[in-house]
Amino acid sequence: MDRQEDIARLGERIANDDQLAYRELFIQFYNKLSRFVMGFTKSKELTDEIVSDVFINIWRRRKNMEEIKNLKLYLYISAKNITFNYLKKLHRENLADLDMVEIEPQDPFSDPGAAMITREMNLKLRSAINDLPPRCKLIFTLLKEDGLSYKQTAQLLNISESTVENQLSIALKKISGAIRYSFRNN
Amino acid sequence: MIMDQSQNQFWNLLSKKLSNEASPQELQEVEIILLNNPELHHQADLLTKMWQQEAKKNKVGSEAAYVRHIMKHKDDFFTEEHHQDITVEDFEKPSFFTKRRLALFSLVAFTLIATGVIYFLTQRTKSASVAAEAISSVATKNGNRTKLILPDGSQVWLNAGSNLDYNIADFNKEVREVSLNGEAYFDVTKNADKPFIIHTKKMDIKVIGTAFNIRSYNDEKITEASLIRGSIEVTLKDRKDQKIILKPNEKISIANEETQNIVLNNGQKVDVKKDAKSVPQILVTDLKSNPVYNIIPEIAWTQNKLYFEDQSLEDIGPMIERWFGKEVVIEKESLKKVRYTGNFENETMEEVLSYLKLSKPFNFRFENDTVVIY
Numbered sequence: 001m002d003r004q005e006d007i008a009r010l011g012e013r014i015a016n017d018d019q020l021a022y023r024e025l026f027i028q029f030y031n032k033l034s035r036f037v038m039g040f041t042k043s044k045e046l047t048d049e050i051v052s053d054v055f056i057n058i059w060r061r062r063k064n065m066e067e068i069k070n071l072k073l074y075l076y077i078s079a080k081n082i083t084f085n086y087l088k089k090l091h092r093e094n095l096a097d098l099d100m101v102e103i104e105p106q107d108p109f110s111d112p113g114a115a116m117i118t119r120e121m122n123l124k125l126r127s128a129i130n131d132l133p134p135r136c137k138l139i140f141t142l143l144k145e146d147g148l149s150y151k152q153t154a155q156l157l158n159i160s161e162s163t164v165e166n167q168l169s170i171a172l173k174k175i176s177g178a179i180r181y182s183f184r185n186n
Numbered sequence: 187m188i189m190d191q192s193q194n195q196f197w198n199l200l201s202k203k204l205s206n207e208a209s210p211q212e213l214q215e216v217e218i219i220l221l222n223n224p225e226l227h228h229q230a231d232l233l234t235k236m237w238q239q240e241a242k243k244n245k246v247g248s249e250a251a252y253v254r255h256i257m258k259h260k261d262d263f264f265t266e267e268h269h270q271d272i273t274v275e276d277f278e279k280p281s282f283f284t285k286r287r288l289a290l291f292s293l294v295a296f297t298l299i300a301t302g303v304i305y306f307l308t309q310r311t312k313s314a315s316v317a318a319e320a321i322s323s324v325a326t327k328n329g330n331r332t333k334l335i336l337p338d339g340s341q342v343w344l345n346a347g348s349n350l351d352y353n354i355a356d357f358n359k360e361v362r363e364v365s366l367n368g369e370a371y372f373d374v375t376k377n378a379d380k381p382f383i384i385h386t387k388k389m390d391i392k393v394i395g396t397a398f399n400i401r402s403y404n405d406e407k408i409t410e411a412s413l414i415r416g417s418i419e420v421t422l423k424d425r426k427d428q429k430i431i432l433k434p435n436e437k438i439s440i441a442n443e444e445t446q447n448i449v450l451n452n453g454q455k456v457d458v459k460k461d462a463k464s465v466p467q468i469l470v471t472d473l474k475s476n477p478v479y480n481i482i483p484e485i486a487w488t489q490n491k492l493y494f495e496d497q498s499l500e501d502i503g504p505m506i507e508r509w510f511g512k513e514v515v516i517e518k519e520s521l522k523k524v525r526y527t528g529n530f531e532n533e534t535m536e537e538v539l540s541y542l543k544l545s546k547p548f549n550f551r552f553e554n555d556t557v558v559i560y
Contacts, residue, residue, distance in 0.1 A: 020335075048251065107242070109235075169194065
């Protein structure tokens with residue numbers, strides 16, 4: 001998966017002009033970064049353009065790769081900055097708001113049967129996640145699916161670590177509430 | 187049922203546990219709360235299971251996006267050759283300084299790397315069943331050389347007009363397998379558990395940890411493997427039962443076509459005993475470094491040197507063609523067998539030809555992307 005050492009190793013290879021490593025990095029993060037950016041832009045075309053910008057900057061500055069301490073966090077912060085710049089240019093600054101963000105997390109279980117989960121339960125989980133407030137859903141997704149730490153999430157979103165911590169607790173509590181009732185009803 | 191306050195604390199602790207943010211004490215606390223509140227088990231289990239679901243991979247979509255990305259930024263990835271065009275005036279000055287200046291100039295102007303990455307995307311999108319066959323292919327155009335590092339850390343220098351393929355999914359699983367068409371110098375990371383195998387048209391080469399050069403251009407008469415250090419095991423495609431072990435500083439040469447004798451790429455002519463029919467002729471010789479230039483001819487190209495030793499113009503032509511990326515046509519039949527020796531580094535194509543011409547005369551002219559020798 002995306003262990004920090006592995007990503008750092010990719011970074012070193014990219015610094016040595018290794019296009020295969022560059023391709024690997026792109027493929028590893030394209031979907032994740034697209035989901036994050038899409039949450040703000042709500043436009044597939046614009047998202048594609050922004051993510052492409054994020055990666056071309058990596059290639060162009062590959063000789064200064066050692067300046068990047070954490071390549072993964074760098075990708076997300078760079079994606080956010082480029083997104084906000086675009087929104088500004090398009091006079092859509094209102095979209096650069098964590099309470100307006102529309103993140104689409106993946107399905108709770110891609111194969112409920114294999115995980116011994118009923119389809120009903122999967123649907124309940126899905127709608128519980130979808131009903132989370134925008135900011136809460138974004139934080140939940142960044143932690144769970146993007147694998148960022150509390151600290152990294154806080155840095156990325158310019159919020160405090162304790163906010164991140166609280167928001168995730170709220171998310172888990174709400175989701176568990178949804179499945180508790182279904183458990184009783186069943 | 188626990189109190190709301192401690193309920194909140196439980197979700198907070200579980201959040202930390204799932205995000206790998208919990209301290210050992212906090213992990214213990216989670217267990218203690220669960221022990222005292224069995225009704226939380228179901229929810230905690232389900233959330234944990236959900237949290238640990240593998241991220242869904244849309245590899246095909248990402249690869250298509252990658253191709254779009256590369257094509258959008260072509261100039262960053264496909265470097266054009268920039269061989270310094272020199273004016274006639276400059277060139278005719280016989281001064282040492284002029285020559286030196288030119289060399290320096292072309293050194294600066296020399297484009298380092300240009301790779302064309304070929305994607306087998308079309309094949310992959312056609313049918314889902316072949317989606318697992320993710321082939322990575324690195325190709326160099328004529329006039330360009332590149333260096334790449336494979337996922338296991340092995341380094342490969344790919345000479346001009348060559349390509350190297352490997353299966354992304356399988357590489358480094360049990361074996362490390364690549365296919366080569368053209369010329370490459372390998373420095374393989376040692377890993378006795380995962381043999382490194384290179385497939386070429388004529389032979390397969392199995393290595394453990396070593397450095398060696400392979401030359402297997404489809405348009406040449408000979409396939410060669412030169413071993414610099416370590417040891418390699420060569421299996422010929424035509425007779426798989428026979429293995430040849432190469433020692434350091436040895437070179438194996440195989441005729442690509444059935445010919446009576448083979449002329450090695452460094453010009454040595456060797457008569458080979460006629461072997462059984464339809465078997466490629468094989469020859470193992472020692473590598474010899476050239477005492478004047480202090481280089482081993484077979485791997486001179488890895489040091490950015492265009493080197494040939496007592497070779498016919500007919501054989502030198504394709505080498506120059508690949509090196510500079512311009513087609514070479516020899517119009518005058520009698521010139522094809524004339525033999526030359528040369529060692530070039532930063533020279534332009536015009537300079538190379540002019541120097542060769544000085545030793546044994548011929549004429550040449552440029553026509554677009556072609557140079558005609560007459």
